Amino acid sequence: MSDDDSDRDDSIDSEQMKTDRYGFQGGSQLENCSDDTVVGRVGMRRERKWVSMTNDLKSWKRWMRWRHKKVIERCRKGIPSSVRGKAWQFLSGSYEIQKKHEGEFDKLLSQKVDESVMRDIKKDIGRAFPYHEMFSKNGGPGQRELLRILQAYSVHNPSIGYCQAMAPIGALLLMHMTTEDAFWCFVTVCEKYLSGFFSPGLEAIQLEGQVFYALLQRHAPAVREHLDKLNIEPLMFMTEWYMCAFARTLPWSLVLRVWDLLFIENVKIIHKVAIATIKLTFDSKEKLDSSSSMHDTLRRLKNLPAEIFVNNALLREANDISITDKDLEREYKAIQNSETTIN
Incomplete structure (x- = not known):
């Protein structure tokens, strides 16, 4: 192979390994989409508003009680990426649930999980988003943390255990918050927003x-x-x-x-x-x-x-x-x- 060919291959490999702003290698999950992320002064102003709303639980409850329509309006405009994880926790109610169950996540992880469930989880965690930098490496940190979320949930809700579609949801949440935060948000998503979706028989x-x-x-x-x-x-x-x-x-x-x-x-x-x-x-x-x-x-x-x-x-x-x-x-x-x- 000539030096020119080698340079071309290196260029292709470099292009394929580029990571976009969301963490996907080689480009976003899908292309040809207009990214309407608001930047500049408008973006900074929106970010400050969300930081103020999610400053603490007391502030948030005040907003939800007296200015609920304004919260909805701001959600429709899109939540700034820097505060999206915390905003999702407040919107879903998982932030408050987590506060009421301190230490529960570690207790769930300490319990034995059915071998067939663990086998299914381990088989799927690499498939959730294989081209995302957090989950692309077999046995890497992202896959290990996703495993912990799904493992804990299978103990938390043994009647469901684990379902294949859960891995992408857990991974998505893990991209925006810590493992324990993502677990409790995952619980609210599965049991409040997608209630019954993962039950046997569908x-x-x-x-x-x-x-x-x-x-x-x-x-x-x-x-x-x-x-x-x-x-x-x-x-x-x-x-x-x-x-x-x-x-x-x-x-x-x-x-x-x-x-x-x-x-x-x-x-x-x-x-x-x-x-x-x-x-x-x-x-x-x-x-x-x-x-x-x-x-x-x-x-x-x-x-x-x-x-x-x-x-x-x-x-x-x-x-x-x-x-x-x-x-x-x-x-x-x-x-x-x-x-x-x-x-």
Whole structure:
């Protein structure tokens, strides 16, 4: 090999090992997305506001009681990266839960874990985000800390133990906070925001899939008709979207914005993003016609077109979709009534 070839290879290796601002090697989780991170004076001003709000639990409770709408408004604008971890802890309630359970994390880690559960966890921790600098090295610090979170949770909630989709969620949280902080935030995510999603049998995911299709009928009837015509069930493509709250699906800057909203909207934001994804992916008759088979349609949904991420189109579309708590209650009740009638 010539010196020129060697130089070229070194250049390629160097390019592949570059780490982006989120810690992903060789570029972000997905490319072709506009990063709308606010910098300069506006960014610094927003950061100061969040630092003030999350200064202590007393300040935070005062904000949530008297200026809750302002907190929601600031979440919608995006939480500054420097305070995102602490903000998520306050928004989720995990900060207060952790204070009430001091020492509990270490106690959980000291308990014996089922061998099959540990085997599954160890098998998955390297797969969560293999190109992120924290988790790319087998047995490295990031993987070890992720193992501790998942191990502790399997003891904390033995009825669930461990589910494959948990690893990306634990890893995402670990990117923004210490291991113990991430564990308690993980607990609140699994038991409050994604409640039932990891239970054996995936009953909760099946229910959310039915709700998703009902909402899709209202917001994108042509696409819903297309999916029905091809006998495409929601679980054929939306399982990872919901179980990982899009952490494995979207460009990373969008993942973080969705999670900023998850802590104020709960599952509503997942439904909104899912519907927006469908609408933008099939936003014309030509695109529907070009996906005339089950295979073509599912391939398009599993390899989302880059243009739907440009200029924050996906998030803007999601925020324009109106879904209320009453809407969800009505759909849950309708599904329950239909199942009762069938039985």
